[in-house]
Structure formats: structure tokens, C-alpha cells
Amino acid sequence: xxxxxIQFGGTNCDLDVLHVLKDVLGLDAETVWYKQEDLTGFDGxxxxxxxxxxxxxxxxxxxxxxxxxxxxxxxxxEGKPVLGICNGFQVLTEAxxxxxALTTNEYPKFRCHWTNLRVEAVDTPFTSxxxxxxxxxxxxxxxxxxxxxxxxxxxxxxxxxxxxFRYVDGNGKVMDxxxxxxxxxxxxxxxxxxxxxxxxxxxxxxxxxxxxxSDDGLRVFESMADYITENF
Amino acid sequence: xQYQATVTIEQKAGMLDPEGTTAKRALGHLGYEVSSVKTxxxxxxxxxxxxxxxxxQKVDEMCQKLIANPIVHNYTIELKELx
Numbered sequence: 001x002x003x004x005x006i007q008f009g010g011t012n013c014d015l016d017v018l019h020v021l022k023d024v025l026g027l028d029a030e031t032v033w034y035k036q037e038d039l040t041g042f043d044g045x046x047x048x049x050x051x052x053x054x055x056x057x058x059x060x061x062x063x064x065x066x067x068x069x070x071x072x073x074x075x076x077x078e079g080k081p082v083l084g085i086c087n088g089f090q091v092l093t094e095a096x097x098x099x100x101a102l103t104t105n106e107y108p109k110f111r112c113h114w115t116n117l118r119v120e121a122v123d124t125p126f127t128s129x130x131x132x133x134x135x136x137x138x139x140x141x142x143x144x145x146x147x148x149x150x151x152x153x154x155x156x157x158x159x160x161x162x163x164x165f166r167y168v169d170g171n172g173k174v175m176d177x178x179x180x181x182x183x184x185x186x187x188x189x190x191x192x193x194x195x196x197x198x199x200x201x202x203x204x205x206x207x208x209x210x211x212x213x214s215d216d217g218l219r220v221f222e223s224m225a226d227y228i229t230e231n232f
Numbered sequence: 233x234q235y236q237a238t239v240t241i242e243q244k245a246g247m248l249d250p251e252g253t254t255a256k257r258a259l260g261h262l263g264y265e266v267s268s269v270k271t272x273x274x275x276x277x278x279x280x281x282x283x284x285x286x287x288x289q290k291v292d293e294m295c296q297k298l299i300a301n302p303i304v305h306n307y308t309i310e311l312k313e314l315x
Contacts, residue, residue, distance in 0.1 A: 057298065057299070058301055061298065061301070065297075065298060094301070100303065101301055101303045101304045103247065103248075103304055104248075104250055104251075105250075106248060106250065107250070108250035108251065108254070146248075148247070148303070148304060149303070150303070182248070
């Protein structure tokens with residue numbers, strides 16, 4: 001099993017993800033510069049966080065239109081898992097691999113702090129190691145993290161149980177006060193209808209060792225690795 | 233022919249415009265009471281095309297594919313012929 005971590009100009013969470021996959025989990029993973037357009041031999045992809053292309057036009061807009069994204073689409077079409085974290089989530093929505101858009105936070109500042117999340121769906125390649133309704137902690141660090149979608153799309157996401165994580169308070173309740181960016185319905189992460197593409201604003205790689213304050217995020221990568229081992 | 237397209241990208245109705253809201257509040261601090269402030273992004277694109285219709289069509293494609301995000305933006309294109 002080998003996992004690719006895509007690097008664009010301005011990506012800056014690539015080595016954190018590599019550390020978690022290689023050093024913490026002992027998996028085979030490598031960074032792939034976006035100009036390498038061939039992802040043959042890889043069984044999964046992580047699109048990490050950062051500020052690809054300076055967030056020019058819109059966050060993720062330029063990266064989403066680079067040729068390597070065609071290879072990511074092909075890999076996803078084979079059912080292999082694709083995980084987009086923070087700027088990676090923005091890239092996946094801009095590439096139309098996921099529904100909706102990530103827009104400027106309701107309070108238009110960069111917000112960097114821990115959040116409480118509720119796991120809403122465990123039947124995905126990224127959350128099999130969680131319990132449905134489980135309360136977990138992961139940090140956010142973004143200015144364009146407000147999840148927006150038209151009403152019809154939101155209804156479909158709910159109906160098909162595509163919402164995977166929501167921002168909640170310490171008691172696991174969906175509250176405005178627990179919503180760090182104004183995301184509609186407190187949405188922090190969603191999957192596509194085939195469930196093998198996940199985008200989320202919180203950073204699981206920054207919550208993958210207890211010394212960092214939480215290792216809840218590690219189970220996202222463990223789930224992904226299990227899924228690859230079982231299916232590919 | 234050479235054309236210049238002025239593309240204006242605006243948030244769709246109902247989308248928040250925190251920058252506009254902040255500017256409105258700051259204008260209030262200066263004594264200007266205004267009903268609303270909206271921000272927009274403007275692109276000037278110069279291109280060669282056989283006709284104005286073709287230029288308009290090409291710029292519209294550019295907006296759909298890259299310049300705007302149709303989920304959250306409306307856009308307008310104003311085209312003028314350059315000498």
C-alpha cells in the first residue's frame with residue numbers, strides 16, 4: 001500500500017501528514033509534486049492543507065485546475081480513498097469532487113483553535129474506527145472555512161448521510177456558539193455520494209499524537225489504511 | 233480584433249459579504265450613513281477574437297471554468313473593442 005500526499009506551490013501541511021503516515025503509523029507514503037501527473041502505483045491520496053497559490057482567485061481554485069487533479073479523479077473513480085484537509089477540502093470542492101463551497105468565515109478572521117466535533121457517519125473509508133455520534137477534538141486553522149451549499153444540495157447531503165463531521169459544543173450539541181466559521185448546519189466535513197472522497201476543515205494530522213493534545217485524528221488515517229488494505 | 237472584457241464577480245444574493253459589512257460600519261464611524269456596501273472583484277481580460285460574439289462566449293467560458301465559482305458568485309461581462 002502506498003499513499004500519495006500532493007504538494008502544490010503553497011502547500012504547507014504536507015510534511016505533517018507524511019510524519020503521521022510514516023513515523024506514527026509506519027505506512028508507505030510519499031509526497032508528490034503537482035507536476036508529476038501520474039499516480040499509478042498509489043492506493044490513496046491526501047490533499048493537505050496550506051495556501052496553494054496564495055489563495056489567488058479563491059482558496060483552492062488554481063490547484064483544483066492543475067493536471068494532477070485529473071489523476072486524482074481517475075484514482076477516485078477506481079474507488080480509492082481521497083482525503084482533503086483544510087485547503088485540500090477547498091481544492092476538492094473547487095474541483096467539483098465534493099459539493100458546496102468554502103467561503104470566508106462569518107467573522108472574517110483567520111481562526112486557529114481546537115474544536116469539538118461529532119462523528120455523523122462511520123460507514124466511510126475514513127471513519128470506520130469511530131463510533132457514530134462520538135465526540136472528538138481536532139484543531140482548525142483557516143479563514144475560508146464556512147461551508148456553503150444551496151438548500152437543495154444541503155437537503156441531499158443530509159438525506160444521503162454525506163455529512164461526516166459537525167462542529168458541536170462540549171456536550172455534543174449542534175450550537176451556533178460552537179460554530180467557528182458560520183458553516184451551514186455546522187458542517188465541518190462531507191463525503192461524496194460514493195463515500196470515498198472526504199473533505200474536512202479540521203486538521204486530523206495535528207491531532208494524531210497525545211503529546212499534541214489529542215490523538216483522535218489518527219483514527220482518520222488508520223481507517224483509511226484499513227480500507228486500502230481490505231480493498232486494494 | 234482585440235477586445236477588452238471587464239468581468240465583475242459578485243457574491244450571489246443571500247451570501248454574506250463580511251468585507252462590505254465591515255466597510256459599511258467603518259463608513260458610519262466617519263459619519264457616512266449608507267444603506268449598504270457590497271464588495272466585488274474585477275478582472276480586465278484582453279483577448280484576440282474574430283468577433284465580439286466569439287470574444288463574449290470565450291470570456292463566459294473562462295468565468296464558468298475558473299474566474300467565478302457559480303455556486304457562490306454572479307458575474308457580468310462588459311466587452312469593448314480595442315483600437
